[in-house]
Amino acid sequence: MGGRHEVWRLTLGEALFVVALLLFLAGVIMPMLARVKSGPHGPTCGWNLSGLGKAMLIYANDYDDRLPVAGGPNASWAARTPNWKAGDSAEAYGVDPEATAGGQASISASLYLLVKYEEVAPRDFLCRDRKGTIEKGASVFDPCDYGVQDRTLTDLWDFGPNPSEHVSFAYHMGYEGHGLTNYSSPGMVIAADRNPWMDSPMARARGFAEFTPDLPPFDGTQEAAQRGNSLAHKGQGQNVLFLDSHVDLKKRPFCGIKNDNIYTSWDGEDKIRGKPARFGSVPAGAEDSLLVNDPAVTATIPYPDRRR
Numbered sequence: 057m058g059g060r061h062e063v064w065r066l067t068l069g070e071a072l073f074v075v076a077l078l079l080f081l082a083g084v085i086m087p088m089l090a091r092v093k094s095g096p097h098g099p100t101c102g103w104n105l106s107g108l109g110k111a112m113l114i115y116a117n118d119y120d121d122r123l124p125v126a127g128g129p130n131a132s133w134a135a136r137t138p139n140w141k142a143g144d145s146a147e148a149y150g151v152d153p154e155a156t157a158g159g160q161a162s163i164s165a166s167l168y169l170l171v172k173y174e175e176v177a178p179r180d181f182l183c184r185d186r187k188g189t190i191e192k193g194a195s196v197f198d199p200c201d202y203g204v205q206d207r208t209l210t211d212l213w214d215f216g217p218n219p220s221e222h223v224s225f226a227y228h229m230g231y232e233g234h235g236l237t238n239y240s241s242p243g244m245v246i247a248a249d250r251n252p253w254m255d256s257p258m259a260r261a262r263g264f265a266e267f268t269p270d271l272p273p274f275d276g277t278q279e280a281a282q283r284g285n286s287l288a289h290k291g292q293g294q295n296v297l298f299l300d301s302h303v304d305l306k307k308r309p310f311c312g313i314k315n316d317n318i319y320t321s322w323d324g325e326d327k328i329r330g331k332p333a334r335f336g337s338v339p340a341g342a343e344d345s346l347l348v349n350d351p352a353v354t355a356t357i358p359y360p361d362r363r364r
Contacts (some may be wrong), residue, residue, distance in 0.1 A: 101183040101288065101295045102303045105225065105247060108167070108181070109301030111174045112246065113238065121238040123246065124169040125230040126213070127151075127161035133231045133335060134160035135351055140214035141204055148213035162350045163227050164219035172210050181215070183224040183249070183288060191288070193257025193352075197222035219350050224288070226251045226319070226347035234339050234346075242300045243313045245345040249286035249294040251319045252309075253332040255352040259287045269310055269317075269328045284309040284319065284329075313343040321346050 112123050126137070127149040138160060142148035149159035170176040178197040182190050190196070197215040199207060215222040228236060228246045236244060252262045267284040268276030285308070286294035293307040296318065310317045310328045320330030322340035339346045 100185070101224065101249060102305065104180050104183070105295050105297040106301060106303045108170065108176065108225070108247060109297045109299075109303070111170045111176050113301055115170060115174050116238045118173070123228075123230065123236045123238075124166045125235040126165035126169060127159040127231065129158075130233055131159040131161050131231050133229060133348070134162060135335070136217060136219070137162045137165045137214040140165070140216060140219075141199075141207065141212055145213070161231070162214055162219050163229070163348055164223045164350050165214040166230060167223060167225070167227055168212070168214050168219075172212070178209070178215065178222060181223045181225065191224060191258055194221055194224060220255075220352045221257050223349065225249060226254075226286075226349040229333065229338060229346040229348050232338055236299065238299075240299055241313060241343055242298065244299045244343070245296050245312045245316075245318045245347065246299055247297040248318060248347050249288040250349045251333065251347055252284060252286050252291075253319065254349055256287070256349065257352050262287070264332045267329070269308070271310065271315060271328055274329065281308055284317065286319075312345040316343065316345055318345045318347050 116123050125131070128145070128151055131149060131151075137148060138150035139148050145151070146153055146159075149161050149165075151159035167181060171178060182194055182196060184190055195201075199205070199209070199212060199216070202216050204212070225247050226249065228244075230236060236246060250256050253264055255261050262283060266280070268274055268280040269284070270276045270278055270281040282291050282293075285291045288294065289305075293305050294309070295303055296306045296311055297303050304311075309319050312318045312327075314327060316322075316327045317330045320332055321337050322344055323329070323331045327344070333346060333348045337346065337348070
């Protein structure tokens, strides 16, 4: 008895449904693939940032809803944490034992709290390319590289004496009472690839005068606007971590609340361009994301023993 070969035919309605479904999937998947393929370090940076965001929220749940900020109340930003291998926090941040506030800490010291208290691995603070190669000038933090062999990671307070070599990201400037909480605006940007106007192990800082936004009231070109992007992805954009822990690749730095430039502080009413951050810079308001990173160790950057 011979088998019967049946031909499957779609009705017009079924065919239209299949086409619509394929178009919908393409609309969802293609943007995701574009984000993954963008830049040599795109996938790793995005995944790592997302993981850090989730760890920050867990940390906040344990510490009065506050995102990680090192140094104690009203601590100020310094290029290096005074004593990253100290026995206690007061010595680590240079806090007067008789004072109730103060001290100094690097930006990376705040991120190191995720290593210390949330068991985040030091390797998760670095970008890698698709071959697993760490970005130029950077390395995974290992205390043994600095002669510290009798301490664990949770005994320490920062990524060593040269933290910029071990952290690929910029973080919100939360010192001097400008920290964020779980109740801050969900649109706040809390971390991203490094600030383009600060020296890093991979490159010197860009000149701020080269940057002109391509949004009104500015009349910059696309190229001039991209001069404000992080250097990590050939200047094409930056991975950006929002307070709700989702990560997007943004093609312009003015991607915060109401076109806030995430790498600058407000200059009067100007949120789109603003002014570059320096030691002592603080967010201009509750909706001003100000992402900064510790400067690279070079001959032209002295070790500051106080805020400048």
